Amino acid sequence: MTHHPVPFRQFVLKVHSRCDLACDHCYVYEHADTSWRGRPRAASDEVLAGTAERIAEHVAAHRLRAVHVVLHGGEPLLAGPVRLRRAAELLRAALPEDCALDLRIHTNGVLLSREFCELFDELDVKVGISLDGDRVANDRHRRFADGRSSHAKVLAAVELLRLPEFRHLYAGLLCTIDVENDPLAVYEALVALDPPRIDFLLPHATWDVPPKRPDGAGPTPYADWLLAVHDRWTEQGRPVPVRGFESIHRTLRGRSSLTESLGLDPADLVVIETDGSLEQADSLKTAYDGAPATGFDVFAHTLDEVALHPGMMERQSGLAGLSAQCRACPVVRSCGGGLYAHRYRSGGGFDNPSVFCGDLMKLITTVRDSAATPAREAAPPAVLTEEQLLELASGHGGGQTVRTLAAAQLGLTRRLLAAVAAGPSQAWGVLAELDGRAPGALDAVLTHPYARSWAVRCLQGEPGADLGGLAELAAAAAVRAGLPVELVLPVRGGAVHLPTLGRVLTGGSGEARLTVTADGFTVAGVRVRGDAPADGRWQPVRRIGLPGWTVTLEDTDPQRDSHQWPAADRLTDPELTAWTADLRAAWALLGRELPGHVPGITAGLSTVTPLRPGPAGRDISAAARQAFGAVGIARPADPAILALLIAHEFQHVKLGAVLDFHDLYDPADDRLYYAPWRPDPRPLEGLLQGTYAHLAVTEFWGARARTYDGAGGAAGTRARLQLATWRAHTAEAVRTLIGSGSLTDGGLRFALGMRAALTPWLDVPVGADAEAGARHAAAENLARWRARSPEAVVATGH
Incomplete structure (x- = not known):
């Protein structure tokens, strides 16, 4: 059978191969692999450019809408600001405009300075810090070569990131577990630093070199350590996201994991070393010398070739790639066999359970059993009557019932918006003013399906989501209300976007100042006044008026790319004409043959987002769980099928809204x-x-x-x-x-x-x-x- 590899979406780019600390638990320098000794200290311009070109090539081939790149080492800050700037600029220049780049750097923090933070602010690079807890815990392993403590310098780095001007760069803390450290002292020390996320990592080990298990600690000391933290985290109401715990809770419910060390999701990560070598996950360096190697590099090989490497294929094969013992395990869909490197044993390769198997079993089953007991989260207040639920159960749902759902969704979007804002800002002040002076204008923007999509992306820390969306929503609502105001808006993909209204093509990137007056707005030299003709750079949202229903054809908002299939580009005039004709025909057919669906669609479906065509002979459509009121469709050849796709996807929209509250x-x-x-x-x-x-x-x-x-x-x-x-x-x-x-x-x-x-x-x-x-x-x-x-x-x- 032909193997169709999963595209790579995560890239670890080694910009420097040495480190200024001498951590004795480091898998790069202290474990089996010794390849670092023969590699250049810093990645050259040729390696950086080749990497950017290969990633861009892969993005175009697979129509990826976002990629995640981590600048790594060794210690990446040793590469210096000039080399880091070069890496970021090459990556951004190479990627297509419609692909978001989530760029991060992972550092021990020792060298982090204001100069670096200002650079990362300019380049939009998020910063993750390695820290093992309080000073006692951190200094057990993370010291300089001469034995000096690194703790004070790391705390200073974190405090820099906590400053209001740099807070948006703070990506989180990574802690490697040592069971001889007090778990609660470690947890409290990390939570006190107010991180946006914490990762607790098991120390790298294999069956050949197993993890330490102190005398008297019991058979599962790592599970016991993590469960102590989990209990405190739960008691405190989960004050900060913890990736491992959240992944267990998600995988126990059949959802995807947030980490490669749990779950059965296929691996989608590749490492680029300082010499341009393309390698498997870095953690494999703990298995044996040369374990991550593929024999490929950015100069001579595509990323699709790397994906066909046997090691990559095995890590993408899910359940079939696990040992027989793992496949028979009742928690395999949550555990996923643990981290691939931790399964290694000489003579048997990786066809083994994790060396932490007992710990993972105890951790997952204990979390599972505690989640199934009375500590169940309270359901949100119901918004529909029993009669309305049964009306929807029939597959239909009248106008009033769907309008009730829509009103509840608007309230949910408002709450999500407040959570994203999390403090005063000019954009939030404009939104608050509009809520008092022109609530109708504000609601018209907040009912836009992709307002909620953006808010959820921000709260989940996803690529391409930033607080500039708040200013875009505020500006669109101010324009609708005619509220005089000036706001700075991001330039995305060469355009300034006003959700529900359209976009102004500005070229470039960065920011642009928008001035709203009572009769329109001006941005980047373009003046838009009511319905008067504007500069050709103004691309308004197009709405199609049908008998009893007006639907938006959304082809300008960058947040519209929320569906499982990529969104189409701005429709040309002939494409718009074809869409209009087909929508008219589909709407007439729905009225004739599916009249029970018409009132609900009229009340709740505001937006159709054109998608790119799918494979030949396949009709493509989707509904996004976080985008009530929108469906995505690639225009089919037959308007009757368009009618079917509208009805089918709006079912998902309705039920998703029901499940938010029932x-x-x-x-x-x-x-x-x-x-x-x-x-x-x-x-x-x-x-x-x-x-x-x-x-x-x-x-x-x-x-x-x-x-x-x-x-x-x-x-x-x-x-x-x-x-x-x-x-x-x-x-x-x-x-x-x-x-x-x-x-x-x-x-x-x-x-x-x-x-x-x-x-x-x-x-x-x-x-x-x-x-x-x-x-x-x-x-x-x-x-x-x-x-x-x-x-x-x-x-x-x-």
């Missing part, structure tokens, strides 16, 4: 379920979402089958086959949901409502050929699923 299932259920339309098993929420969306798909093809009732020809045959297939898929999924035992009382009523809505379509005659075709499709999908997921723990409706 507890329909037990989140502690970490089983994976068979979804008849997918080759991979799904967590319970994923199955629920897919089932609800396919109610609309079944109804669409049922209506089409009735339209072609008794008619021959390809269209009628296709409609009957599609109805037979989708009603069978959806009915099986409903049975699985009802039989899962994990739906709440409200969730069970919701599933029964879906079953009642589906039942009439089960009785529509489609003919023996269509029934046979549906059975064949179901059998094929089940065979694909079994081939892909032979060891999956799965629940079905049978």
Whole structure:
């Protein structure tokens, strides 16, 4: 079978190969690999340029919308400000404008100065600091070569990052665990530094060189150490994100991990050494000499070639890449076999459990069991009545019900916005003023689907999300209200963006000052006044007026790239004409054949975001969980399919909004379920979402089958086959949901409502050929699923 590697999205660029500390637990200099001795101290211009070109090439080939690059070492600050500037500028210049660069540097902090911070502020480089806790804990390993303490210098570096002018650069603290350190003293010392995130790392070890286990510490000292911290962290209300703990909680619920050391997500990281060598994860240096090597470099090889290296392929193979003992383990989907390097044993390679296996088992099962006990988080207040929930369960939902959901979503966006702002600023002051003087103008901007997407990205620290979005929202609301104000806005991709209004093409990057007056605004020399013609650099948002519904075709907001498929560029005039014609035809078809969906769409779907075309012959569409009111669609060839995609994706939009406020299932259920339309098993929420969306798909093809009732020809045959297939898929999924035992009382009523809505379509005659075709499709999908997921723990409706 052909291997299709996962694109690399994370890059560790070694800008310097030496260090100014002599940490005795360092995997680069103190463990098995010795390759650092023969490498240049600093990365040359040629290596930096080659790296930037290779990453840009990879981004273009895979249409990546964001990449994460860490400047690393050794100690990267030893490279000096000139070399670090060169690295950042080359990376930013090479990447396409529509790809966000999350650029970070990881340092021991000893050399961090105001000069460096000012440079990182200019270049938008976030800073992570290695610190093992209080002075006693930190000095156990992190000392200078002459034995001097590094603690005071590291604290000074952190205090620099805590200054208001540099706080936005502070990425977090990384702590390597030593079980001889007091876990609570370490935790409290780190929390006292107010980090945006903490990472606790197990010390690197293998079966050949196992981790230390002090006498009398018990068989699982690392689990005990981390559980002590987890208990305190939980008691304090989780005051700071801890990546490892959050990853356990996420993977126990079938979600992705936030770290390569847990979960089954495929590896998407590559390391570039100072000589341009392309290597696997740095942690492999602890296994044996030369373990990370691939034999490739940035001068002669593409990143796609690196992804096909056997070591990379094994680290992307999920469950199949683990040892038999791991595959049989009940917590494998959370543990993921632990960090790949920690599985190494001479003679057996990496086909072993982690050397920390017992610790990981105890840690994960204890966290799992404590999360399943009464300490369950309270559900948010319900916003819908029982009658409204059952109305939505039918697959439809009237205008008033969907407007109730939309109002609740607006309130949620407002709360998220306040959390992002987290303090006074000019933009926040403008928003507050507008809330009192022109709340309608403010709400018109905050109901924009991608306002919430941006806020969530900021709170999660994702690439491309920054506080400039606050100024963009404030400016758009001020323009709508005619509130005279001046604001500094970011220039993104060569444009200044006003959400819900449009963008001004300015070229370049950086910032631009926008001046709002009672009748318009001016930015970068462009004056926009009401509906009057403006400079051609002004690209307004286009809205399509249809009978009873006005929909925005969003092709300007950079935050629109929130869907699983990449957003299209600004529509040309011919493309806009084609979209308008197809939307009119699709809307008319929805009114004729899916009238029950029309009131909800009118009330809740404000935005269609054009997506780039998918693979030939495949229709592409998506809904983003954090973008209520928007769907993304690549315009299909047939307007009827456009109607289907609108109805299908708006189902996801509605149910996502319901789940924000109504507890329909037990989140502690970490089983994976068979979804008849997918080759991979799904967590319970994923199955629920897919089932609800396919109610609309079944109804669409049922209506089409009735339209072609008794008619021959390809269209009628296709409609009957599609109805037979989708009603069978959806009915099986409903049975699985009802039989899962994990739906709440409200969730069970919701599933029964879906079953009642589906039942009439089960009785529509489609003919023996269509029934046979549906059975064949179901059998094929089940065979694909079994081939892909032979060891999956799965629940079905049978």
